[in-house]
Amino acid sequence: MASYWRAAALTFAGFVLTLFPYAFYFTDRFTFGSNWYQWSFMARDRQVLSQIIETWRASGFDAAASMLWRQVQTTWLGFQVLPGGGYVLGYRGGGMLDDISAPLFVLGLAMTVRRLPGGREAFVLYWWFVTFVVGGIMTSAPPSFVRMVGLLPTVSILAAQPLELIARIAPDRIARVGGALLVAAFLGAAAWENWRTYFVEYPARPADPVSEVARYLKRQPADHRAALLGSEHWLNFDHEIFQIEFPGRLRDIPDPQHFLPIREPVDHPLILVFAPSQHSLADYALGLYPGASVDVIEADLRDPRGIRVVTISPEQARARAGLRVAMHGSDGAGTPGGVADPFATELPAAGARERIVWSGRLYWAPLESATLTFEATSGAVLRLGDLEPLASRGEPISRTVELARGWHPIRIEEPLPRTRPIVLSVTERDAKRAFTRWDMDPHPEAQGLTARYETKERTVKAIDPQLDLFAVESLFRSGNEPMVRMPFTVSWRGALRVEHAGTYEFEAIGSGPYTVRLDGAEILHGAPRIPEEPHVGQTSVVLAPGLHPIVVEFDSTVPAHTTRRVFQLYWTPPGQGKHLVPASNFAPVEGSHRRQSRKR
Known part of the structure; x- marks a missing residue:
């Protein structure tokens, strides 16, 4: 050191100049705040x-x-x-x-x-x-x-x-x-x-998930599109290989629980890729689209089930999009006519019928109050959720409403002959959008639980089909945002629909404190030490057939440094396997389909 002190000093100065900007940033200007916590968390945890x-x-x-x-x-x-x-x-x-x-x-x-x-x-x-x-x-x-x-x-x-x-x-x-x-x-x-x-x-041997999914997609025809549900840091379509090999053909889904049934035009075969956290949704997709093909991608995962893939053709998707139609005569009797597009210019063959009735569900996307406009033949009546009916007089009629985001029962009674096609539109923040058949589902029953999300800035109301609140928030940017971001709290209310008596096993996974109450009694409770290590709670409950009031609360106010948050509720009915509680086994609180309405 005595002989080479100048070289040693120069080397030391070089290290200081190189490392100082990193240390300055990571330590929050040497205040050791949030950045320091994030970057040092892994070292402390390991x-x-x-x-x-x-x-x-x-x-x-x-x-x-x-x-x-x-x-x-x-x-x-x-x-x-x-x-x-x-x-x-x-x-x-x-x-x-x-x-x-x-x-x-x-x-x-x-x-x-x-x-x-x-x-x-x-x-x-x-x-x-x-x-x-x-x-x-x-x-x-x-x-x-x-x-x-x-x-x-x-x-x-x-x-x-x-x-x-x-x-x-x-x-x-x-x-x-x-x-x-x-x-x-x-x-x-x-x-x-x-x-x-x-x-x-x-x-x-199976390679890493990104490589195996890319290989699978490479084997598919070039006109196929793909959506990933349950995107993780180690598997998402923002990876460079996907951007280079499949430009404009892939996207990550920010809210998996609201993606199905599909609410976008499907003009090419759609490949749904279900990451391990969303395996149950693959079964749900197959229930919605029975003719869809299913496959499994084997990858180097700790989960032996691999990555499930469901491919839906345009014909299968279109068969689920629209409303159920029935033709009614003067005696009031109705003749079912299958699923059709209520906004089409040409009607299904009506014969000597006097009116046509459309029924099913409509997906309402606005998170704030919006203007609903209805145009149809004079005498047509629109019933949406619990809103007061809108009766057409041959000209557009509008109403400002505030509905929870999600599926709402809809029924349109239209006299024949039709003099003008049905037009249903929503105006939110001066942006007007017409509903299409892809915003409709032919099954009219109310499903899901009434949700209320509380953030620092606003309250968000929704009807969540399933309790599958999963997202890695840093993966989603403007234009593809999740419904809410941390920090937030949420409560779900409604009823659990049980069809068969027996012992039901329940399992909850939460990255923050949670409580599940069924029939007024607490059946699950968890409080993870840190959000990066979700708590898993399990219990068994003997249930009789019928509706059982359910209240679930989840606190995600402590953000994870990975930006990953999760709450999922699974059950194992008698004689079945474990899966997310289906939307059809949830019923929202009465009145969830009406928040506010006033005529214009």
Whole structure:
């Protein structure tokens, strides 16, 4: 240092100038605020030193020493025997090194320790030891090779030590040739092991989810479109490979629970990709579109069910879009006519009928009050939810209404012959949009629970079909926003419709505090320590057929640093498997379909 102090000072200054901007930002100008919490959270969450100290205080030195010894054992065995604990990144499901490199590494480590008094190789040993302790022993679920990736140079140097010794100590030419051949044999065997692993066995195994989904989509015709429900940091269509390979053909869905039935024109086959958190929605989609094809993408996931895919054709989607039509004669009797487009200029064949009745549900999207305008043949009557009927006199009639976002029962009675087509539109913030058949569903029954979301800025009312409040909010930007963003609280009210008596198992998953009450009694409650580790609650309840009042409350006011928030309610009916409670088994609070109305 005395001889090269200028170079040392210059190097130190370079480090300071390089690291200062990062430290300035990460520490919130050295105030250690929200940015510091976010960037240091992973380190705090993955360390076990505090757990060892707490164990020492609570149970004594022996218990803490036993815990520390287990950490040492699993970290050391991870170099050859144990697969990755924190991340599944072991060598062919085993340790960090192959069967050739691992013994050489152990020999090299022993040789370096023996030479330590000489000081020549101390740096390599210290480098290995510090990373071994900080990235392995002192972290949760070791060995995690993501945390010990800094060991790769030192492990390579240590594994080369025995080979260098063989080549160096040969006493004569023949021995040197033999030593060189032995070294070449070791290197060749290690190269063969790595070739077999990375170029033969590894390509045959399922890859990461992004790669496997991209491969699947690549095999589909170019006219197919795709939507991803349950987007995660590790699987979303914003990844570069999707942007390059499938421009304009893919999108992430911010609110999976409101996506089905499909409410957009489907002119090409639509591929619905269901991430693991949305597996139950795949069954729901198949129930809505029975003829749709289903597939499973196998990927390198901890969830053995893989990624489910449902492909819906334009014909299947169109068959579900529209209202149910019935023709009525003078005697009042109606003749069902299937599902049709109420806004089409041509009517289904009516014969001698006097009026036509359209029934089903309409999806109301505005979150604030909006103007509803109805145009139809004179004498036509519109009934939407619990609003007062709108009767047409042959000219447009408007009403300002405030409805919860979601599906509302709709019924239109239209006299025949028709003199003008039906036009139904909504005006929100001076933007007018006409409803189409894709905003309609032919099944008129009210489904879902009445939801009330409270944020700092506003109150949002909705009718949520299922309790499937899942989103990684940072993945969605302007133009593709989730209905609400953290921080918020939400309460759901309504009734649970039970068809068969028996014992029902319930399971709730929440990233924040939650409570589930059924028939006035609390059946589930959870309060996760941190939102990054959702709480799972389970219980069993004996239920009789009928409607059972249900109230669910969820608090998401503590944002996760991952921006991931989730609340889901599953059940397992007698003789069935676990799935999200279906929309058809929920009934909203009476009056949910009317918030405010006044004529203009």
